[in-house]
Amino acid sequence: MTKETDSREIALDILMEILEKSGYSHVILRQALNKYQFLEKSERAFISRLVEGTLEYLLQIDYVIDSFSSTKVKKMKPVIRTILRLSVYQLLYMDRVPDSAVCNEAVKLAVKRKFTGLKGFVNGVLRNISRNKETLTWPNTSIQYSMPEWIVSMWEKEYGKDISATMMESFLKNKKTTVRCNYANGTKEEILKSLEEQGVMVTESGIFEGVLYLDKYDYLDSLEAFRKGLIQVQDLSSVFVGEAADPKPEDYVIDVCGAPGGKSIHIADKLRGTGLVEVRDLNTYKVEMIQQNIDRCGFSNIRTKVQDALVLDQESIEKADIVIADLPCSGLGIMGRKPDIKYRLKPEDLTALTSLQRDILTTVQSYVKPGGTLVFSTCTVNKQENEENARWFLKQFPFDPLDLTGKLGTEITSETLKQGYIQLLPGIHPCDGFFLSAFIKR
């Protein structure tokens, strides 16, 4: 068996887990990359790109297959449709792989998976697509950007056609990994040295101090800087939560929906060993994830607790200087990193999530001391879960907006910062899509 078949077979299994068994792409891919540590770095990079690319372009890929196949994608055997999907991605978007190799490897995979009878079908569909790929056109915006129609129409209505197209285009671009330096554990020089010694290409964001972009590394757990807690994977947008919260030495902070802990660890880092951050989440599994991150960073001013944010914790009432409410949301701002989100989500989920967010905010606002701060954030892009919820919050509870002007560095400007919130848009702002709002308790 050739090396190419090996990598494609691994990609096939990963995609089957995600597309046919509803596994989460980031979880399945990370597990697989950890499992296949013995493969060469280039092979692992090929597998990641193939899996992520196939997911990013899935609607478009299915449209192409349906245009050239007598059997529609939905009616195909799961293995066959997955082989075709990952092969069409290579034909359309991986220039360095010759089309003939793509077709041959797909046929070998079909045979290996005991579909010898379908090898002619696989070969025929792929060769037909390969011959006609230069003339392909897209019937609508949804297929062009591989974005479900209901999201396209919601965004065009809320943000206009141009901004909406820019956002969708940005999700299809390759992303570097963004990390934040834990300065409590090392200086910038030490962190850069550790990364560069391991051959990582590091760029400083230039937008916010301590935020770096990493490229050309193998996998996260192989980086000494990661293992020693010198860095934390965290998008720029999510770093802004800690900046908006702006903790003072000795502050008591409650993060009510905190797993896997990125924002809390940032706040603990900013507190430099003083105060206490209590990170909560719904169940033991989630809290263990937070604890692993805390252990890796070795901070002592942070602890975890299993606590349902919908259930009032009497002991916390008016105890916190800061409450972080980074709430469960539809995740539309991070589809560039987790492309399966767009296919999982249904329009009605937004309404259910909006009401869950309101219920959580109603409970946890009571934990803020008078004069204390509540930060409400989501990693999504739609008015219902974000601006409308923030406005609703201000009407319901004794809080005033916290002026965020100047707190998010010099590059991020918006009239709304004065009113205590900002909607960050992917492709427009240099980060994931994210909503951030902050309030002071009267």
Ligand SMILES: C[S@@+](CC[C@H](N)C(=O)[O-])C[C@H]1O[C@@H](n2cnc3c(N)ncnc32)[C@H](O)[C@@H]1O
């Ligand atoms: C957006 S994530 C939080 C990310 C986290 N703030 C970070 O920076 O790493 C939302 C979290 O809310 C948790 N969650 C959902 N419902 C919850 C509830 N009722 N009580 C507590 N946590 C909940 C989820 O388990 C998930 O970990």
